[in-house]
Amino acid sequence: MADPLFGRVAIVGIGLIGSSIARKVRAQGLAGHIAIADANPDALAEAERLGLGDSYAASAADAARGADLIVSCVPVGAAGSVAEEFASVVTPETLITDTGSVKASVIRQMLPKLPYPSRFVAAHPVAGTENSGPSAGFAELFENRWCIVTPTEETDRRAIELVSAFWTGLGANVETMTPEHHDLVLAVTSHLPHLIAYNIVGTADDLEDVTQSEVIKFSAGGFRDFTRLAASDPTMWRDVFLHNREAVIEALGRFSEDLSALQRAIRWGEGDMLFDTFTRTRAIRRGIIDAGQEVDAPDFGRRPATRDGSAAEEKGEGNRRNAADRKQAR
Secondary structure (H helix, E strand, O other): OOOOOEEEEEEEOOOHHHHHHHHHHHHHOOEEEEEEEOOOHHHHHHHHHHOOOOEEEOOHHHHHOOOOEEEEOOOHHHHHHHHHHHHHHOOOOOEEEEOOOOOHHHHHHHHHHOOOHHHEEOEEEEOOOOOOOHHHOOHHHHOOOEEEEOOOOOOOHHHHHHHHHHHHHOOOEEEEOOHHHHHHHHHHHHHHHHHHHHHHHHHHHHOOOOOHHHHHHOOOHHHHHHHHHHOOOHHHHHHHHHHOHHHHHHHHHHHHHHHHHHHHHHHOOOHHHHHHHHHHHHHHHHHHHHOOOOOOOHHHHOOOOOOOOOOOHHHOOHHHHHHHHHHHHO
16 A cells, blocks of 8 residues: 555544545545544544544644644634634644635635645535534545635645645545635535525425425425435534625525526416426536436435335435445446
8 A cells, every 4th residue: 555645634523524534534545643623522422433533632733733634624614713723733834624615714714823824725525415423424425526626826836736636535526716716606506505495495394384294294306305405514504604695695696586587487378488498407417417426316316215114315325325326327
């Protein structure tokens, strides 16, 4: 086996993303030592029980001391405070990256706290599930997914190369863009869909003439898919919307205009307009499959229910199996 890319990697925050990183770093031998930090004692104990790291600490500074690479996996709203916590142990050789799905705000929060800002390479692995916690992670999470790297003008070129190599080692495809462009793209492709999902599930719950049991009992594929998104980590998504508000509001305005156009088409029976719109959006779905970002499987790749009536995903196997399906499809 080749020498590890880093001697010591510190992972701060051991939820879905952090635990998936730890598993893949171990599987690929990317680090000689994995140090894990989490302020939540229950999450830290679970990570230790799962054997995700080599050392465990409640303090980000304790985990980061002596690290060649620090990976911040905390919600975007906590990015500045966690950077301040480990800043005292950072050296000129220490590389720092993060995993937040908002980039401009994270950079504004973290850079002023870091003694060597040129060594910070902001990044966003565009991968995840609706599940959270150390047990939700799996090593294949980043396979054939995109990781967007968003350096600033002062970011060291060698730092960008090493952080990109790290994400490539985790199985991701690396793309570089500005933080502002990233935030606009993700507002459309990720943040807005989650906002719509939260809203439509909440609307169904608020309907006085439909009981909650009926919503659950008669949930068709469309509503069921919305509930998957709406089950995502509330803390994470609260912070995403608060810290990417400008881009989300811009995307939401455009969405509202398009939705009004569809409303008018339905009201006035404009079938051609509806058909053209649905044909165009169907082609986008095909493009996503052709790009290897989804599989063309019946029922969106879901497994049939088991004999006891529970779905494979509910047994914790769905994510791993879907990842294997994607890998086989390539």
